Amino acid sequence: MTERQLWERYKKYLCGVESVGLTLDVSRMNFAEDFLERMRGPMEKAFDAMAALEKGAISNPDEKRRVGHYWLRAPELAPEPALTKEIQDTVAAVRAFSEDVHAGRVKPPKADRFTRVLLVGIGGSALGPQLVADALGTAVDRMQVFFFDNTDPDGMDRVLAQLGGTLAETLTVVISKSGGTKETRNGMVEAERAYQQKGLEFGRHAVAVTGEGSELDRYAKKGNWLRTFPMWDWVGGRTSVLSAVGLLPARLQGLDIDGMLAGARDMDVATRERDMLRNPAAMMALMWFHAGNGRGQKDLVILPYKDRLLLLSRYLQQLVMESLGKEKDLEGKVVNQGLAVYGNKGSTDQHAYVQQLREGVSNFFATFVEVLKDREGTSMRVEEDFTSGDYLLGFFLGTRRALFEKGRESMTLTVPDVSARTLGALIALHERAVGLYASLVNINAYHQPGVEAGKKAAGAVLELQRKVLAKLRGDKAKGHTAEELATAVGSPDEVETVFKVLEHLAANADQGVKREPGANRFDTRFRAG
Numbered sequence: 001m002t003e004r005q006l007w008e009r010y011k012k013y014l015c016g017v018e019s020v021g022l023t024l025d026v027s028r029m030n031f032a033e034d035f036l037e038r039m040r041g042p043m044e045k046a047f048d049a050m051a052a053l054e055k056g057a058i059s060n061p062d063e064k065r066r067v068g069h070y071w072l073r074a075p076e077l078a079p080e081p082a083l084t085k086e087i088q089d090t091v092a093a094v095r096a097f098s099e100d101v102h103a104g105r106v107k108p109p110k111a112d113r114f115t116r117v118l119l120v121g122i123g124g125s126a127l128g129p130q131l132v133a134d135a136l137g138t139a140v141d142r143m144q145v146f147f148f149d150n151t152d153p154d155g156m157d158r159v160l161a162q163l164g165g166t167l168a169e170t171l172t173v174v175i176s177k178s179g180g181t182k183e184t185r186n187g188m189v190e191a192e193r194a195y196q197q198k199g200l201e202f203g204r205h206a207v208a209v210t211g212e213g214s215e216l217d218r219y220a221k222k223g224n225w226l227r228t229f230p231m232w233d234w235v236g237g238r239t240s241v242l243s244a245v246g247l248l249p250a251r252l253q254g255l256d257i258d259g260m261l262a263g264a265r266d267m268d269v270a271t272r273e274r275d276m277l278r279n280p281a282a283m284m285a286l287m288w289f290h291a292g293n294g295r296g297q298k299d300l301v302i303l304p305y306k307d308r309l310l311l312l313s314r315y316l317q318q319l320v321m322e323s324l325g326k327e328k329d330l331e332g333k334v335v336n337q338g339l340a341v342y343g344n345k346g347s348t349d350q351h352a353y354v355q356q357l358r359e360g361v362s363n364f365f366a367t368f369v370e371v372l373k374d375r376e377g378t379s380m381r382v383e384e385d386f387t388s389g390d391y392l393l394g395f396f397l398g399t400r401r402a403l404f405e406k407g408r409e410s411m412t413l414t415v416p417d418v419s420a421r422t423l424g425a426l427i428a429l430h431e432r433a434v435g436l437y438a439s440l441v442n443i444n445a446y447h448q449p450g451v452e453a454g455k456k457a458a459g460a461v462l463e464l465q466r467k468v469l470a471k472l473r474g475d476k477a478k479g480h481t482a483e484e485l486a487t488a489v490g491s492p493d494e495v496e497t498v499f500k501v502l503e504h505l506a507a508n509a510d511q512g513v514k515r516e517p518g519a520n521r522f523d524t525r526f527r528a529g
């Protein structure tokens with residue numbers, strides 16, 4: 001295709017959402033002229049399924065749940081007045097609580113004000129808040145937000161060190177929909193101890209966002225925490241950023257949550273459009289389908305040319321891959337669906353992996369995100385007539401062209417700026433694209449049965465460790481090899497796991513397990529005491 005033909009194609013297919021100033025350009029996706037026509041029928045069905053979902057159908061059949069994230073930004077669309085009210089009350093409560101915190105009406109016992117937020121959560125209970133905090137944060141935010149998003153001890157120490165002497169002014173927000181996620185529980189327990197060590201009462205510094213009656217909910221009540229905000233079973237973790245999960249930390253930070261909600265609401269209106277050529281979520285889903293033959297055969301590389309959107313790819317990774325990566329379709333047939341997502345930011349990535357994108361294995365397509373506004377205020381000239389932002393545009397257009405020359409497809413999302421509205425719109429656009437694509441490939445986008453297997457297996461490892469430790473403590477006289485211990489605890493076939501557990505215990509002196517070297521690595525003996 002010549003540059004001139006691309007220009008014609010650009011004009012023909014450009015799909016815009018006036019209210020948020022966003023456009024989607026699919027001209028560099030090589031779909032055949034009849035592709036859209038062929039997909040009209042399946043897309044009609046996807047629109048029907050989406051309409052039913054928004055009306056409150058059980059769109060997550062495996063878990064028998066409704067899927068209500070679109071109601072979060074248009075509460076009047078919720079299927080029952082009680083739900084409408086709950087959503088509205090929660091947003092009002094987030095706003096009022098944040099104001100109280102900022103004004104010092106809700107205050108820590110040993111300081112005038114809360115000035116920091118420590119958010120403890122993982123997956124959908126962290127990725128959205130992290131994206132929002134990073135995309136919209138400024139040096140003069142009302143509060144600075146820190147994260148525990150793992151059960152890595154050193155990771156938590158690092159964050160606590162950054163918080164330094166400010167724990168007395170730090171509000172900890174523990175977020176877990178289920179209220180039973182172990183990484184989050186561990187983060188909470190470690191945070192609680194850090195407060196205690198400073199002579200601070202944790203409950204006076206803690207807030208929860210969780211489902212009613214969950215383990216976390218009960219713990220918060222027992223500990224007399226400052227406040228609990230609700231999380232509902234009809235909001236999935238990966239689509240929860242516009243519930244209290246994302247709104248509370250954002251508002252505490254001082255960010256414009258109304259803008260986020262309005263941007264998402266406007267995008268929702270635009271993506272309910274049944275003319276697929278005028279619906280950017282439908283076009284995006286169709287392009288995903290085209291690129292990967294409806295089988296996820298190509299990966300999606302997200303390339304925002306804006307530092308503030310660095311975490312977008314990580315956020316979309318969960319949204320897309322946890323939603324679409326499914327073994328079975330809605331009829332129970334094995335389909336192993338999915339769409340792999342990765343990315344970082346331009347132009348930085350041009351100095352890293354773009355080499356492979358252009359010349360290496362052709363197993364991807366890209367979504368470029370272009371942001372028109374360079375910065376607040378004016379830009380200096382780094383050369384006569386050119387600003388740094390001109391270079392950023394040049395690098396984006398140059399890379400896009402270089403990829404296309406080698407037959408590598410891409411879409412371009414253009415937004416006016418990185419504002420609360422734009423971010424809300426970008427999130428809503430991808431949520432809708434995921435839902436529509438899931439219909440096109442006939443899968444349930446709203447459950448995650450595969451995640452459980454890893455959790456169960458981890459539980460079994462910890463149980464094995466308990467037995468091994470009991471054995472070691474009961475027989476301190478001599479050292480034992482992993483083989484001996486595995487047999488002694490009745491799991492001879494689990495010897496590799498036992499060996500890994502022992503090596504880890506011995507590497508951490510506080511666990512009280514010593515190693516005695518043997519003839520080779522696997523003859524190492526382990527001893528308690």
Ligand SMILES: O=P(O)(O)OC[C@H]1O[C@H](O)[C@H](O)[C@@H](O)[C@@H]1O
Nearest residue numbers: 123124125176177178181237451
């Ligand atoms: O919010 P939580 O219940 O703690 O869940 C946190 C995350 O963990 C799970 O394993 C799920 O796969 C994610 O979808 C979820 O966002």
